[in-house]
Structures are given as structure tokens and as C-alpha cells.
Amino acid sequence: ELRGVVALDGPSGTGKSTVARRLASRYGAAYLDTGAMYRAVTLAVLRAGVVLSDAEAVARGARSAELTMGTDPEHPCVLLAGEYVDDEIRGAAVTEAVSAVSAIPQVRRALVAEQVRLIEAAMSEPGGIVVEGRDIGTVVAPDAGLKVYLTASSQVRAQRRSAQDTAAGRESDVDDTRADVQRRDKLDSGRQTSPLRMAEDAVELDSTGLDVAGVLEHLHKLVESRG
């Protein structure tokens, strides 16, 4: 059993989502993809035609988005006003815009509050929760029982993202993906409000030479050693 919160942070393309989901499944825990929340409000804002440079308008759009997160790791889902948007939030338009939206402090404040609420709801049930993102160990769940910071070289991360896009039927090119991964790393690490960084008490796990099973093996050991 997992008990409590496992915080899984790191830059894009480290395979966080895959391993977070499988880890949650294995321990019968809930699963929360906070990146999907930033992506969903970005989609809502884009659909509303809001100019991204207008932080106030973006924050208003984000707050009025009717976002619902499914936290079952067997069927994770994201809904906007009742519509499943899981595929659309991973398309190019949202990926391009999401770092700008997530850099806005009022957007983060609203989503962090919602994340804390979802974590508390999960904690009232047995099994715990695996939460993945950029600032989970540092801001959203600073008291998490286990914090893991997942890294990998940017080349490997671009290859993984690109393979994932191709598998999902989206057009993809490794060089473009690497450029995008590096662009988002820079924006996510450089922003003022809760930038991407490793929590002091996190365990760093470099997945460059590991496959999914290899990463999971490390995670299982960490969970069991903290039991």
C-alpha cells in the first residue's frame, strides 16, 4: 500500500505520466496529472479567443473553465464543461501555449487550490495518491511522504515525446520535438512563480538509460523503503 502522497516532478518527456499512472495502478492509489490541468485551462482560454499576453483575461478564462479531473489511474480523464478533451489538450496548439498560461501567478493559484482539494479528497479514501507535475514536491504537496524528481537527457526526452505523438496519431519530428522540449524547460524553469526545480528532500532518478519497467522498479523500491 502506498499511503499518503507520492510527488513525481520533472521536466517534459521524462516518462512521468506513464510511470506515475502505473505506480498508482499497482498500489491501488489515485492518480493526478497536474500538467493536464494546465493544458485544459489553456485549451479553454484558446477556445475563448483570449489574447495570451493579457494575464488578467487569461486568469479569468482559467478560473471560469469548468474543469473536471478523473483520478482513477485505469481511466484518467479530463473534462471541460462535460466534454472529454484528453486528446485535444495534447495537440500542438495547446502544447505551444501552455507554458505561457502556466506562468501566470493567478492561474497557478487557482489550479494549485484545486489540486490541494483533489489530493485531500483522495486522502480521505484508502490507497493514497500519485501526483505528477513540476511543483508538486515544492508547492502543491510539500509534506508528501515520497518525492521523486525524474530527469533524462533532452535527446532521450525528445525521442520519447515524439514516439508518443506518433503512437497517438499526431505528426511528429524528433528535432522539432527536442526544440519544443528545450523551449518549455527554459520557460518552466525560468518563470517567477514556482519554477520547475527539485525539492530539497526529493530523490533524483535519471531515466536516460532506463525503460519504463526499469524506472518502475526503482520507484517500487523507494515506495517500499518509505513504507
Ligand code: C5P
Ligand atoms: O506535464 P505536461 O507536459 O503535460 O505539462 C504541460 C505544461 O504545464 C508544462 O510545460 C508546464 O508549463 C505546465 N505545468 C506546470 N506545473 C505543473 C504541471 C505542468 O506549470 N505542476
